[in-house]
Amino acid sequence: MKFxxxxxxxxxxxxxxxxxxxxxxxxxxxxxxxxxQTHAIVRSGIDQLLPKEIRLVHGPGCPVCVTPLETIDRAxxxxxxxxxxxxxxxxxxxxxxxxxxxxxxxxxxxxxxxxYSTLEALQIARDNxxxxxxxxxxxxxxxxxxxxxxxxxxxxxxxxxxxxxxxxVLVPPAITALLSSEENQVNAYLAAGNVCTIMGxxxxxxxxxxxxxxxxxTGLEPNDIIEGILMVVRMLEDGRCEVQNQYVRSVRHDxxxxxRKAVAEVFEVTGQKWRxxxxxxxxxxxxxxxxxxxxAALRFDVAGVEVxxxxxxxxxxxxxxxxxxxxxxVFGTECKPEHPLGATMVxxxxxxxxxxxxxxxx
Amino acid sequence: xxxxVPGKLIEIxxxxxxxxxxxxxxGTVNKACxxxxxxxxxGQYTVVHAGFAIxxxxxxxxxxxxxxxxxxxxAAARDGVDxxxxxxxxxxxxx
Amino acid sequence: MxxxxxxxxxxxxxxxxxxxxxxxxxxLAHGSGGKLSAELLEKLFLPRFGxxxxxxxEDQAVLTLPPGRLAFSTDTFVVDPIFFPxxxxxxxxxxxxxxxIAMAGANPLYLSVGFVLEExxxxxxxxxxxxxxxxxxxxxxxxxxxxxxxxxPRGSCDKIFINTSGIGVVPEGVNMSVASLPxxxxxxxxxxxxxxxxxxxTCRQGLSFQSGIESDTAALNSLVADMLMVSKEIRTMRxxxxxxxxxxxxxxxxxxxxxxxxxxxxxxxxxxxLGACEILGIDPLSVANEGKxxxxxxxxxxxxxxxxxxxxxxxxxxxxxxxxxxxxPGVVALQTALGVSQVLDMPVGEQLPRIC
Numbered sequence: 001m002k003f004x005x006x007x008x009x010x011x012x013x014x015x016x017x018x019x020x021x022x023x024x025x026x027x028x029x030x031x032x033x034x035x036x037q038t039h040a041i042v043r044s045g046i047d048q049l050l051p052k053e054i055r056l057v058h059g060p061g062c063p064v065c066v067t068p069l070e071t072i073d074r075a076x077x078x079x080x081x082x083x084x085x086x087x088x089x090x091x092x093x094x095x096x097x098x099x100x101x102x103x104x105x106x107x108x109x110x111x112x113x114x115x116y117s118t119l120e121a122l123q124i125a126r127d128n129x130x131x132x133x134x135x136x137x138x139x140x141x142x143x144x145x146x147x148x149x150x151x152x153x154x155x156x157x158x159x160x161x162x163x164x165x166x167x168x169v170l171v172p173p174a175i176t177a178l179l180s181s182e183e184n185q186v187n188a189y190l191a192a193g194n195v196c197t198i199m200g201x202x203x204x205x206x207x208x209x210x211x212x213x214x215x216x217x218t219g220l221e222p223n224d225i226i227e228g229i230l231m232v233v234r235m236l237e238d239g240r241c242e243v244q245n246q247y248v249r250s251v252r253h254d255x256x257x258x259x260r261k262a263v264a265e266v267f268e269v270t271g272q273k274w275r276x277x278x279x280x281x282x283x284x285x286x287x288x289x290x291x292x293x294x295x296a297a298l299r300f301d302v303a304g305v306e307v308x309x310x311x312x313x314x315x316x317x318x319x320x321x322x323x324x325x326x327x328x329x330v331f332g333t334e335c336k337p338e339h340p341l342g343a344t345m346v347x348x349x350x351x352x353x354x355x356x357x358x359x360x361x362x
Numbered sequence: 363x364x365x366x367v368p369g370k371l372i373e374i375x376x377x378x379x380x381x382x383x384x385x386x387x388x389g390t391v392n393k394a395c396x397x398x399x400x401x402x403x404x405g406q407y408t409v410v411h412a413g414f415a416i417x418x419x420x421x422x423x424x425x426x427x428x429x430x431x432x433x434x435x436x437a438a439a440r441d442g443v444d445x446x447x448x449x450x451x452x453x454x455x456x457x
Numbered sequence: 458m459x460x461x462x463x464x465x466x467x468x469x470x471x472x473x474x475x476x477x478x479x480x481x482x483x484x485l486a487h488g489s490g491g492k493l494s495a496e497l498l499e500k501l502f503l504p505r506f507g508x509x510x511x512x513x514x515e516d517q518a519v520l521t522l523p524p525g526r527l528a529f530s531t532d533t534f535v536v537d538p539i540f541f542p543x544x545x546x547x548x549x550x551x552x553x554x555x556x557x558i559a560m561a562g563a564n565p566l567y568l569s570v571g572f573v574l575e576e577x578x579x580x581x582x583x584x585x586x587x588x589x590x591x592x593x594x595x596x597x598x599x600x601x602x603x604x605x606x607x608x609x610p611r612g613s614c615d616k617i618f619i620n621t622s623g624i625g626v627v628p629e630g631v632n633m634s635v636a637s638l639p640x641x642x643x644x645x646x647x648x649x650x651x652x653x654x655x656x657x658x659t660c661r662q663g664l665s666f667q668s669g670i671e672s673d674t675a676a677l678n679s680l681v682a683d684m685l686m687v688s689k690e691i692r693t694m695r696x697x698x699x700x701x702x703x704x705x706x707x708x709x710x711x712x713x714x715x716x717x718x719x720x721x722x723x724x725x726x727x728x729x730x731l732g733a734c735e736i737l738g739i740d741p742l743s744v745a746n747e748g749k750x751x752x753x754x755x756x757x758x759x760x761x762x763x764x765x766x767x768x769x770x771x772x773x774x775x776x777x778x779x780x781x782x783x784x785x786p787g788v789v790a791l792q793t794a795l796g797v798s799q800v801l802d803m804p805v806g807e808q809l810p811r812i813c
Contacts, residue, residue, distance in 0.1 A: 001388045001732060003368035003407055003419060006428065010794045015434035035813060036364060045797025064813050089412065090737075090809030103806075116737065116810050117413020119380075119395060120665070139412075142364035143812065145398055146414040149380075156379065194364040197409060197417045220366070222795065227427070248423035250366075250409045256416055259398040337805040347813055361790045361798040365738045365812050387736055389729030390659065390668040410736075412812040 003249065007221030008044075016226045017049050020233055024053045028236050029185050030229060031178075031321050033171060034192030035062030036220040038351050042358040044222040046229075054229065057321035058354075060174045061192050063139045063167075064091045064347035065319065066274040069309050071138075071167045072097035074302040078134050078165060079110040081300065085128060087121035088136040090114045095346045098307050118150040125154070125162040134296045137164040142194040144168050144285060145259035148266035151287070151294045163296040166287055169272055171195050172203040173283035179211045183322055188232040190218040190225065193247035198263075200255030204243045212241045219247040266291055275309065275343055276316030315342030318351050325355040332356060366411040368419055371396075371404050385410055475584045476500040483578040488608030497606065501584055505591040506570070506601040518602035520567060523626050528563035530554055531622035539586070539616050542656050543671030547586035549747060550619040551593035552676045553698070559678035560694045560750065562633050562685055563625030565597060570604040571620040576611045586617065597676035599623065625678075631685060635693040635753075638713040640783040642692060643759035645752045647680065647766060648673070648774040649725040650702050654744035654808070655733045670729050675748030680771045687765050688758040696750050700804055701743040705751050706789045707803045717789045719779035719801065738811040742791075743804035753781060 006012075032038055038058045041047050047056055060066055076097050079086035086102070093102045093114065106112040111131075115121050118135055125133035137147040147164060154162040171192060178184055191204055196217040204215045214235035218228030228246040235242060245251050263285070272284020287295045297303045313335060317323035325331050325344065335341040337353050344350035369385035374396065376382065381396040385408065392413075396402055399415045407419040478500060479493075486493040503512065510518045534550040551568065558565040570590070574583065594601055652673040659666035677696065684691060697705040702724065710717045726734070726741045734741045748771060754762055759777055766772030782790075791801040 001368070001728070001735065002370070003424065004735065006424075008794060010796070011435065012431045013795055015431065015437070019434050019437065034364070043793070043799075044795050045793050045799055046795070048797050049795060062813060089812045091811040091813045093809055094806070114809055116665075116812075117395075119413055122378075139812070140364060142366065142411050142416065145416065146395070146412050149395065149397060149414070153378065153380065192364070194366045194409070194411060194416065197366070223431075227431075248427065249419045249421075250417040252417070256398055258400060259416065262398070347811075357800075357802055359800040361785060361788070361800060365736075367732075367735045369732075369736075384667070387729075388732030389727075390666060390670065390732040390736070392667070392736060393665045 004221060007219065007223040009223065012223050013226055016223065016230050020054070020226070020230050021051045023230065023233050023237055024051050025237060027053045027055070028187045028233065029055045029057060030188050030190065030232055031057045031059045031186040032190040032218070032225065033059035033061045033175065034190070034195070034220065035065065035347065035350065037061070037190060037192070037218065037225055039354050040220055040222055040225055042354045045360070046222060046225060048360055050229070054233065057186060057324070058318065058351040059321055060274065060277065060319040061140070061171065062344070062347050062350050063143070063169055064095055065315065065343040065350045066169055066277065067092070067095065067138055067167050067343065068273040068275045069098060070273070070305050070307040071165070072101070073307055074297060074305045075136055075165055076100060076102060076105045077302050077305060078296060078300045079105045079112050080108065081132070084132045084134055085111045085113060085124055086134050086136065087113050087115045087124060089138070091347055092136055092138060095343050096340060118146045122150050122153055122159070122162060125159050126157070129161060131161060133162050135162070135164045137166045137168065140169055140171055140192070140195050141198045144263045144267060145198060145256070148262045151266050151291050152262065154294060155291070163294045163299050164287070165296040166285065168267065168285035169274065170269070170283050170285065172207060173280050174274065175207060177277070177280050178320055179207070179213065181320070186321060188214045188236055190228045190232065191215050193217055193219040193224065193251060196247065196251045196255065198256050198259050201243050201245060201251070201253055208241050208243045214241050216244045216246050217251050219250070274319070276319045313342035315344040315352065318344050325352040328352070364411050366409045366416065368407050368409050370407050371402055374404060383415065385415070473588055475581050476504070478580055480580065482580055483574045483576055483583065483608055485576050485608050485610065488574065488606060494606070501580070501587060502604065502606070505587040506594070506604070508600050508602065510600065510602040511604070518567065520602065522566070522624070525626040525629065528558045528561040528625040528627055529622070530557035531620065532557060533618060533620040535615065535618050536657065537615060538660060539582070541660050541672055544674040545586055545589055546617060546619055547590040548593035549674050550621045551590050551597065551599070552674050552747060554621040554623040555597045555599060555676040555678055556696045558623050558625035559681045560696055561625070561627055562631035562681060562691065562694070563627045564682070565599050565623055565625035565678050567602045568594065568599050568621050568623040570601050572604070572606040573614050573618040574606060574608045575614045575616050576608055578616050583617070593676065597678055628685065630689045633691060633693050635709060635712040638692055638709060638715050638753050638781045640715065640781050641756050642753050642781040643756050643777045644717065644719065644779045644781070645754060645759065645763055645766070646702070646724065646776055646778045647750045647772045649727045649730070650697070650746055650749065651726055651730050651734060651741035651744035653747040654701070655730045658737065658739070658810070659733050666733065668729055668733060670733060673746055673748035675771050677748065677750050677771060680750070680766065680769045683765050683769050684752065684762050687762045688754065690755050690758060691762070692753040692755070694750050694752045697746050699745050701741070701745055702751065703740070703742040703789070703801050704803045706801065709753060710789050711787050714786045716782040716785040717779060718782050718792060718798070719789065720792045722794055723776055723778040725774055725776070739808050740804070742801065743808055756780070
């Protein structure tokens with residue numbers, strides 16, 4: 001496929017890995033922020049091909065993993081209502097809430113439907129005027145424009161039976177939180193390419209300056225990641241702390257201005273709970289008052305559902321790059337993709353699931 | 363975190379008041395909302411996430427990346443090592 | 458699906474219009490055993506499946522079998538949608554059981570067919586399904602010798618469920634078993650993966666795909682017969698249906714307590730199928746196939762078998778994709794494009810489209 005095959009070519013990969021080996025002189029810790037990058041790294045085995053000086057740690061960039069337990073419980077509570085058709089990306093169906101997931105809710109009679117796009121949920125709302133159609137609006141900055149568009153369109157089309165249960169998280173506040181932590185040991189970051197496609201590089205320039213860390217906006221294919229690593233290693237070795245753009249085919253400096261405008265029209269920044277990490281200020285999005293009628297949490301009065309997370313797993317530490325999945329005592333034993341204890345084991349982007357699925361052959 | 367796939371825009375149309383497009387991914391065609399890439403023209407490649415085109419692929423920039431990669435290949439050839447850093451000539455001549 | 462089959466389907470739809478019936482759709486009474494049941498049987502089922510054994514309309518088929526060990530298999534087919542590009546639930550039900558029998562190296566002979574019909578199913582749809590079952594059975598050289606139909610109230614099943622069971626005879630000298638797979642044996646895959654599963658997924662309601670992806674549903678018994686002409690030493694075969702190639706290889710490794718190594722680059726995925734997999738975030742190795750087989754064969758005969766398979770329309774892209782190894786028993790290793798070996802595990806549950 002054009003613009004995919006080139007970025008998976010093993011010859012190019014090998015050459016760039018070689019370049020990394022020639023460049024690196026000291027140990028460095030690099031965090032790939034995006035779960036898609038984690039997935040690509042372990043799936044193609046990049047981590048096994050890097051020189052021993054470079055240690056990759058996996059970041060919090062999986063919106064499925066960081067969706068708090070109580071949000072899943074709220075989703076299930078709404079989905080179980082007889083008048084509701086609950087639409088979700090496939091990713092969320094197996095994420096465990098306090099005592100069940102959306103697939104189990106479906107087996108209990110909930111009308112839970114997998115959609116590929118928010119606009120499909122909108123179509124379902126048009127086709128089923130007698131039903132309440134609720135869309136589970138999760139995701140990072142990349143997904144927010146689509147979820148904003150659905151609300152804008154719903155209003156335009158006078159759809160009163162459509163609403164969104166919103167759990168949007170923002171990447172830069174999470175990186176800032178990690179950088180402010182005393183436990184932080186990360187020297188450089190690969191920023192999530194598709195988030196930067198929407199948001200641009202401005203936020204990262206501030207972070208790089210304030211915390212003196214090199215950051216490279218990096219795509220999600222293997223060669224994107226290898227090139228991104230090469231770019232940060234060069235900066236680290238030279239002692240430079242810039243923001244560079246590896247994903248030049250998609251990321252513009254100011255991001256996608258039209259999309260950002262739509263997001264700002266519908267959503268506003270708010271404090272957000274991250275599963276495994278806790279409440280981070282200004283790290284989420286909520287629906288603005290003007291569009292409050294499309295807020296499923298208000299419409300179905302589930303905003304009060306609050307749950308504390310179990311201590312069982314170390315996914316919080318994994319999400320912050322403080323622990324590797326295989327350092328967890330229950331990894332691969334009590335906690336497996338077929339019965340996950342934490343969300344990092346559920347989502348295919350979760351670091352634990354990626355580690356489990358693509359274990360190196362030792 | 364966000365699965366986004368490059369595809370080629372083959373047709374622009376309108377649906378429910380929105381600018382939409384048919385995107386060809388290697389022979390499989392799916393629709394995507396083009397509202398966020400108003401500048402796009404048919405024949406261009408776009409990055410699509412969850413049914414929304416989020417950027418138009420800059421082919422010039424991509425070509426520049428490929429040029430840079432070619433330099434690494436040349437460098438590797440000069441150094442006499444293969445893609446995984448192994449000596450190119452395994453049959454002998456290794457001092 | 459081969460082009461021949463498509464032509465035949467077009468032809469049959471011209472030659473066999475829906476017979477005149479008193480209803481347009483399946484009624485509960487069609488399953489009551491009374492006049493409507495008889496009408497359904499006589500006008501729809503018998504003209505399609507009729508043969509000496511079935512036409513006797515006894516409660517059972519009495520068969521004379523050639524000598525040899527029997528292979529016996531059953532499978533129940535539920536698929537949504539019931540019509541999909543490249544086939545429908547009917548040919549799927551015939552080919553599925555034919556293939557299960559053929560995977561023992563057996564020559565499939567007789568099938569039973571059991572239908573559960575949802576009240577309200579258009580008889581025209583049922584008729585089209587029966588036509589493709591007739592076609593598929595004829596193509597595979599099997600006879601449908603006994604059957605049953607039940608009708609359930611609307612909502613109690615999804616349009617139509619079909620069970621098929623079948624019997625085949627294992628030729629002399631063929632003795633397949635997954636219990637022992639010696640290291641050094643080669644693993645052959647008959648063609649591209651993920652066609653069926655992605656054909657279904659891309660035409661499911663809700664996903665707005667326009668794809669040319671067709672199911673690969675096909676009966677593999679003649680391909681198997683050709684392979685056995687080269688060598689009866691084939692250790693074991695399986696058709697990688699639900700759970701895809703990843704599941705089948707893991708079953709081999711676990712049953713034989715041996716290791717398996719597969720090269721990712723050797724596993725073919727058609728370009729449009731790959732496109733669909735990328736969009737939906739699905740791993741083609743975990744997606745169902747309905748007309749492919751994986752065989753484990755001694756290294757000495759592997760190349761000859763592959764050559765013969767490539768002469769067969771269903772094996773044109775046959776390839777050795779890996780081998781059995783003594784190391785890591787019970788584990789399948791996938792060698793990635795970058796030359797790194799990783800564990801290839803079975804998928805967990807249904808493949809769901811994802812955005813992350």
